[in-house]
Amino acid sequence: SISGQLLSLLLFAVLGLVLGIIYDLLRPLRYFSRTGLIWDIIFCAAGAVGFFTLGMHSGRPDIWGIAAVLICFCLYINLLSPLLLPIFLDIFKFMHKLQKSFFLSFRKLLFFVKKSLYYQH
Numbered sequence: 001s002i003s004g005q006l007l008s009l010l011l012f013a014v015l016g017l018v019l020g021i022i023y024d025l026l027r028p029l030r031y032f033s034r035t036g037l038i039w040d041i042i043f044c045a046a047g048a049v050g051f052f053t054l055g056m057h058s059g060r061p062d063i064w065g066i067a068a069v070l071i072c073f074c075l076y077i078n079l080l081s082p083l084l085l086p087i088f089l090d091i092f093k094f095m096h097k098l099q100k101s102f103f104l105s106f107r108k109l110l111f112f113v114k115k116s117l118y119y120q121h
Helices: 002-032 036-058 063-120
Strands: none
Touching (some): 002 036
């Protein structure tokens, strides 16, 4: 039916947008880590799972569904990504600083505990 095909096309379009968001969320991790290949594999796996799930839902992924994913992904990358990526980068930098601060405080605590236990004997 036409409504079923429209729903399928809409779901593929949403998959394109979701893949764009996942790409932007993984981009800071790729920039600041030595293991960028792992994040690329995760992105490809997310895309494959999305295609497989929607393909099983609609019977088979047709050329229009694949085109909808590609068009929406490209629209996201060109229109929304320049607005959202700086926010994602700032959040990542804040989380990284928070992590470094936490580990530094934890090391100081361990040093203090070790020093206290060493002097008690």
